[in-house]
Amino acid sequence: MKYIISKIQVQKNNKDRVNVYVNDEFLFACSGELVYYHNLKKGLELDKNKIIEVVEEDNYIKAKNVALKVLERSYKTEKEIYDKLLSKEYDDKTIQRVIKFLKEYSFVDDIRYAELYIKDKIKVHGKSKIKFSLSNKGIGEDVIENKLSNISNEQEELTALKLGEKKYNTLIKSEKNHLKLKKKLSDYLLRNGYNFSIINKVVNSIVVCDDFSxxxxxxxxxxxxxxxxxxxxxxxxxxxxxxxxxxxxxxxxxxxxxxxxxxxxxxxxxxxx
Missing domain, CATH: 1.10.10 (Arc Repressor Mutant, subunit A)
Structure with a gap:
């Protein structure tokens, strides 16, 4: 069976895309630029491989545009981009091709992402919570450990102290029992990713039993x-x-x-x- 292009029609709602009709029936839609790239025109005979090539190239262009729009709003990890495109029902081959393009032009860089994320979140979270979050975003454990090693215990402790003081001033308004206050403050710092050593040191410096005598x-x-x-x-x-x-x-x-x-x-x- 021969596949002869019978019509190429620009879409009404999107002038950048066209509908391609073969043997007087709609066969596929694609980007307008592919029409010129592959020299598609009325009367041209297509084989199955050529059709597959055009469709795959079109999927790649669409997937790449989706990824770039996502990255316009905020920096993302490789895994986040992959999951986003997968949710749009793009196939693995297309997604991997898009990610390769993004990495080549530094639109996606997991090491850089980890650096920026830690720099921002260390102001309000401990290392444990940051590590958990980055792991969920697909950052490798070796990258996470390497970047977190630049954060000193003193820096983490100082941040915990600032957060603890702020939380203490809120809790003290309704809680007068120093043991319950310590427990609530400890739980708060634990949820924010601080280890028990830092929590004990910070809580004991903030909540003094004599304050409640x-x-x-x-x-x-x-x-x-x-x-x-x-x-x-x-x-x-x-x-x-x-x-x-x-x-x-x-x-x-x-x-x-x-x-x-x-x-x-x-x-x-x-x-x-």
């Missing part, structure tokens, strides 16, 4: 004791807070919870800040 009534304040307490807490707060005004407020709130009066706190803060 009843205030001892005293006629006169021991300012030396108050000064030492304020300086001790100040050294903890400085690790995660550099803004002087916020530092002042956090230290004030802390001393207020310990039962000291406004004038007493104001006096001591004026001396140490």
């Amino acid at each position: 009843e205030t001892v009534e005293q006629k006169e304040v021991n300012f030396e004791e108050l000064n030492n307490l304020a300086l001790k807490r100040l050294n903890v707060l400085k690790k995660s807070e550099k803004n002087k005004d916020k530092l002042h407020k956090k230290l004030y709130d802390y001393l207020l919870r310990r039962g000291y009066k406004y004038d007493e706190i104001k006096t001591i803060l004026k001396e140490i800040l």
